[in-house]
Amino acid sequence: MRGAGLAAKYFMWIALGLCAVLLAEFNVLVVKNGDLWISSGLNGHLQTESARASKGRLIDREGGVWPSRADDARAALLAQKDTEQAQTEMDAIYHSFFDPAYGVAQLESRRLFGMKDKFSGFTGLSRLETRKGYDVTLTLSSSLTIDLFQALRATGASSAAAIVGNYATGEILAYTNLPSVSVGTALVSPYAEDYDRKEAWMLNRVLRVTYQPGSIQKIATALAAIRYKADIGLPDLNRVIFTCEGQLEMPGGGTIYCENGRHGDLTFTQAFARSCNCAFAMIADQLGPERLMEMCEELGYNQSLTFMDKTIDQQSRFELPPQVTSFALGWSGAGQGVTSDVQLQTLPYHMLLLTGAIANGGQARQPYAVKDVVTRDGGKIVIPERKPSYVSGKTLALDAVMAADARALMESVCGENGTAAALGSQMKSMGFTAAAKTGTAEFDVTARRLDGQGYDFTRGFNSWIVCFVKEIPVAMVVAAQNPSSQSAAVNVAREILPKAIEVLR
């Protein structure tokens, strides 16, 4: 008996010693990864918060553990960081994690409550409250999301949206938007497009706000030209020379112009790389409204898309009046909706799918932000890792030859004299091939609401880039409204693409 007691005592000391060693290890981890780890097993504050709610947690790509309620996440950040940094991080992740309609915490609320399948009458609310929730493992990187948010904010844009994904699988690495939750109390957006909606900061701009596309629309026009080249009398499209005089009078009246003056003689590829409005207006006019519309609808315009099995209530729009003028049609093909009867608006999320389809051989992967669902204790798999799937139906399913042509065009944009040459040379120096299309869309008017005194109308612009990397399957979309520089979107891509590559490597 005495021997057994002694053995138990020794065992206890050994166990305590082991614990001390383990705790020290954890401390090193927390110190090393402090920026990424909003919480860990050592964060007592979070443990009590989460335990009290019994809810599951969100585990980001880095393994960082986030509470499933926005308020708890904010409190945990404020407990760990200075107020400004905490607010930045909360702003960055708010819409992708906690958006009340499309945030992963909302879309996965059943699992966070410990339900594998659907709620039923048997579940009962009280049982849900005491039930232990599952942890939801995300494909989202919170560190990349925070970097992306800071890059958007640095553009000085009044509103912006950006999303980064893996085009080979569909997993989303990061998405975020400006303004975000830190404006706190209700802020009424000064911009006309938001009038009928909620407060500006509540809008999930990647999934629910469309912007005028500007020249990124030339992707759709170029694909239509490639498909119908024989119909429009340009069977040898790659040998045609377009001559840009800087402006073009359209049949029936109205002038198309190129912002930076005369482009001179251009091949089709050069017209795309340098974003020549005159060449693309001419092409759009030759194509006519039916062919352009048909191509756009196949590419996902005017179509419902889903995010994590939920239908998105906004779509990219392309609508032309029945008797469209050459002037309006030409500008539409170049990316500007110039008359009030033309609808031309694009959704950042849709643009990621389109870019991804081109990069991925023609077929768009269905995006997803949740990898799997596991038990909180032990991480046993409840719902296995999601398998990549394609967007179903005819939407966003190009044939491989057209996709290859579009890839070559987008690579030329990152080549010498292309509008994203700076991105191309930077990526090249790192050993990668970038492909892109940039866009600058002018608003006819931007209406700023004056405190109950009517509106002040001014001109505004959107800066866009859609881009991808050939060697590593990263695709990215940035839309920034009224940034301080025309190259705002390119600059965001230059900063974020290398980081996204690191995340995937």
Ligand SMILES: [Zn+2]
């Ligand atoms: Zn031109």
